[in-house]
Amino acid sequence: MRSEPRASISLKVAAFVGLVFLHAPLALIVLYAFTTEEKSFQFPPPGYTTRWFSAAWFDRPDIWPPLWLSLKVALLATLIALVLGTLAAAALWRARFFGKDSISLLFILPIALPGIITGIALRSAFDIMNVPFSTWTIVLGHATFCIVVVYNNALARFRRLSGNMIEASMDLGADGFQTFRHVVLPQIGSALLAGGMLAFALSFDEVIVTTFTAGQQSTLPIWMLNELIRPRQRPVTNVVAIIVIAVTFLPILAAYYLTREGEHTGGSGK
Amino acid sequence: MSSSSIPAPIHSSVSDFFYRNSRLLTLLFIVPPLIWIGIVYVGSLFALLLQSFYSLDEFSGLVVHELTLATYGHLFESSNMVIVLRTTVMATIVTIASSIVSFPIAYYAARYAKGGWKALFYLAVMMPLWSSYLVKVYAWKLILAKEGIITWVAEKLHLGFVLETLLSVPVIGGSSLSFSYIGTFLVFVYIWLPYMILPTQAALERVPGSLIEASADLGATPGQSLRTVILPLALPGVIAGSIFTFSLTLGDYIIPQIIGNSRPFIGSTVYALQGTAGDIPLAAAFTVVPIVIMGIYLVIARRLGAFDAL
16 A cells, blocks of 8 residues: 555646746746847847846836835735725624625625726726825725735635634633734734735736826836836846846745644634 | 623723624624725726716717717627637637646645645745736747747757747737737736636645545546546636636736737727727726626636635
8 A cells, every 4th residue: 555645757747847837937037137138039148247237226216216116005005905804804704694695706806807997997986086196096906906815815714713712712701802812813813914915915016907097107017017118228127027026925935834834723623 | 790890991891892792893894895895996897887888979089978878889899899709719718728737736736745845836836926927928028039939949959840830820820929829828828827726726635635545446547536536626726716817818908918919809909998099988898898707707606616715
């Protein structure tokens, strides 16, 4: 009797090829950041240089404002999403009530519908109500789909949370706030943090909704879109791309470890 | 409690109140997010829907605020239906292709990867998912360019003629990969692939290993186990993933703009209509198409249990 199942060669190859398909393009981004050729995408690059990194840092002041704006928007959208997403998840987990299924459907609508619909719908609503475009209109758009990410993460954790522990806490004399503070929060905290980080990464990277709600401002993805359509120092775009990859990698890593710890949530053992 | 001589702290009496009226607490929880999603978001969707019943005056180019079905009549003209059809076909093919490509990865990760490998697999899927969408589209511009890596590899392998033949196929071909439907298709599959892998993997992880062993013990070949045990159980996950791949392809307007033969998709049409053309009513009518398609899709998906796999 075998103790460990073994994968067949064809499965291994298919999985491996799939992963290469997922990663080779990102590797090329890195490679092309060092190319000396800035007009075309010649492969292999005719020569290698590191000057684009210093060019991005010193010669391109147009990178910084979009970067700050993106960080600001992502932070605000994440905070709103954390509050509203958690509340929604808590309500839908706690109770059975009329229309619960429709509401749960409603909460995944912003990611189930194509981003362009969210974008144009918000834009026409802003037009109708004469809301001028600002940082807040961007935040509003982003928060709408960030809520979904937090909601999904929180709901998944709530479902593993045992109702008995809350009752036990109440029986032992804790009031609702104490129960929340000492029993519920420690158990859902890491899921919220993970959801928040994913929401942050999602917002930081969003371009489709943003083009409709940004007005004249540009976030980093919009800056990048402009560079794609009207390239100027193509390798600098690669340098910025590398920075974006590096910045989003850390939250993902953290989110992963946070939710993995959650597998051993107390009181869920059955 | 009521008989105690020391008055209870205010927060505990609030908490008692809500404990006794737990439905009220639920209501209090649900109202703020519901206002946001239900009123701000869905309200905007309705505003958009309303616009689709207005029409554009062809002479003045201004929106006429009178309810009419004229714009929908316009939508069903053959030139517009071709766009809808092209987008739907692309979304379908992309969804099928990504479910095929993602299955082995998801299956391997769910069943065979252990410990550190599993973490690595998960990250290997998450990395491209969360790394910038535009960065990835840009990467494919590099790959598919005429002077890019694919042409180079094909020539090194003396397979340049295969590429030539592929590109000379009518409809899907073009002057180079980055100006053809093949290019658009490849990029769509690539970009949405992680959205398919993760729910599929989640569903596969819930398939008990003992079930597959039992199937094998009862004489099923690996192929039979796959078809009759694993696939049906993984289906909700695949469908959950397909919600993303299908919906995202339906609405995307950036990929066809950057990679492809510049024939319009729903997304790029909507973008052009609301921007340069200023024809908001027709743009709104166009967005109703994916809403209707996704509405039907979601109802079916929920029937098939896909929401539990999200």
